[in-house]
Amino acid sequence: MELTLRSARRFLDQIPAPLVVAGVWGGELSEEGQRLDARHRGRLSRAMEALHFKGEFGETLLVSLEEGEEPGFALLFGLGKKRGVSLETLRQAGARLVREVARLGVKEAVAETFLAEKFGKKEASYALAEGALLGGYRWSGYKTETGKRSERLRLWLARSSGPAVERAEVVAEAVNYARSLVNEPPNILTPAELARRAEAMAQELGLQVEVWDEQRIQEAGMGAFYAVAQGSANPPRFIQLTYRPEAPAERVVAWVGKGLTFDTGGYSLKPSESQITMKGDMAGAAAVLAAMRAIARLKPPVEVRAYVAAAENMISGRAYRVSDVLKSLSGKTIEVLNTDAEGRLTLADAITYADRQGAQAIVELSTLTGACVVALGEKVAGLFANDPRWGREVREAAERAGEKVWPLPLEEEYREVLKSETADLRNTHGRSRAAGAITAALFLSEFTEKPLVHLDIAGPAYSEKEHPLGPAGGTGFGVRTLVELVSGR
Incomplete structure (x- = not known):
């Protein structure tokens, strides 16, 4: 997979992309997710309630937003229970997130910087970015298949630390x-x-x-x-x-x-x-x-x-x-x-x-x-x-x-x-x-x-x-x- 990470200071709902990713932590939408939910008149919270989505770690829920607008879809990403969460949780979340977004076939997405309020923007940005870049690695090897589709993904991290993301890339x-x-x-x-x-x-x-x-x-x-x-x-x-x-x-x-x-x-x-x-x-x-x-x-x-x-x-x-x-x-x-x-x-x-x-x-x-x-x-x-x-x-x-x-x-x-x-x-x-x-x-x-x-x-x-x-x-x-x-x- 060819993964490009971008850091942005803006809020999750201020970056145009066909897919937006919000975290669900301890069974509740994150602050960024609540902001997105309010903008879309409660679509996310209603979907969570209707489908009994609790946000176990790595669990996802794809929600359709307003037709003809961008983003067209929101992906709710489970971060698990609040007790015991760590920076390693974030690394693994980054890796799982990239694989799930790639599976959906989109070329560009924007994700919130999960758990920045708990670990601080710098540490959360670093762990999430590092996990995403490690999770996106693929070994192409020496296969002779022709016409294989090359996966490309640009992922924006909203309200993240630019220097931390740059270091994670290195x-x-x-x-x-x-x-x-x-x-x-x-x-x-x-x-x-x-x-x-x-x-x-x-x-x-x-x-x-x-x-x-x-x-x-x-x-x-x-x-x-x-x-x-x-x-x-x-x-x-x-x-x-x-x-x-x-x-x-x-x-x-x-x-x-x-x-x-x-x-x-x-x-x-x-x-x-x-x-x-x-x-x-x-x-x-x-x-x-x-x-x-x-x-x-x-x-x-x-x-x-x-x-x-x-x-x-x-x-x-x-x-x-x-x-x-x-x-x-x-x-x-x-x-x-x-x-x-x-x-x-x-x-x-x-x-x-x-x-x-x-x-x-x-x-x-x-x-x-x-x-x-x-x-x-x-x-x-x-x-x-x-x-x-x-x-x-x-x-x-x-x-x-x-x-x-x-x-x-x-x-x-x-x-x-x-x-x-x-x-x-x-x-x-x-x-x-x-x-x-x-x-x-x-x-x-x-x-x-x-x-x-x-x-x-x-x-x-x-x-x-x-x-x-x-x-x-x-x-x-x-x-x-x-x-x-x-x-x-």
Whole structure:
């Protein structure tokens, strides 16, 4: 869907459009809805009474207005009960609203800024606009259908905050950019193609960019990263993006994203059904790159550096094996007990590099463990922090952004299981299935002493069915948290 949002200072009934949308909250018309109802001599309230419309969340009622006048129709949109309503309610309302208006087939509509009286014009405008733009996202893919009708919709938000709507457009566009990267098939989005797109984005937005090929990766000493990549015919790339504010930076933050553009599991081969979503094993990288896209436009006073170790984990005569010992960039040696625990190997070198380049704090995002999905399900990311203050800062940013994270412990007693008799570390905790997400986080914490937050996004990064803020596929999880962390509102 091609969705255009417009902010307007005028009242709902003062903007010409064929469809006008008013909210019903707690079973009653909103103030804007009451104004519209009075103008049309009680048509809306009579329809609600006649059809027993209570306005449960997402419920709609289409009411015909005066013939020959504009608007011709009013859409009553249910916001549910007053108790428990939140900004997330507004986001989901925006997404549902766009889908419902598109279903009706109109090209232009005007909606009130729901619940502005409760949350304030700025916050309500932002949440509603963000939800609408996320809900309007569609992945066109590579279908060869011809003559398919292109959906276009212009949606006006009455009495909204223009700056809030503009910011929502920037952030939502970045989230949708991440979604599209995750949705690309792996034969298209190879490590080299991911790097090419990062370079194109940097050129477009004025970011600094540097990309290393496989030779440079080896020369730098990234032995853990390169081992994962060496089995594929598609060579790895190490992607580095930098945003610097015009004034001296308040601090320097690094974002690291897992960039496995496809993961077979290597010789520790995944079952076939588990490989179906493995084109999304680079969702952490997608989030990092997309967040850089947003901050290049928002221009926060923080220097941000993004790092992606992009690779495929494949099987061949050159692929790394169980029992191999790898030398990481940090100098620490790693015994491989499972080639499907590959993400942490690529991230170990990327985190080390981010540390050495002068980052004062690091956030790393990765679809790292199925254990985290078992613990927290498909809606919530696990948050691990080696520094409580930095962990709280990231968690609070996620809460403001509307993304669900939950803190899990870096339990020091479990670090013992990562000790190897052959090398400094081993890449998994062996045959035990206990505490898999925690031991993976402990492994990553071995490669920096700077404040580090590891977000295990294996659950919420990809949805196999439609969800409240968008269609099946990549969700763009993490983008909003990263942007909120460095730019606020």
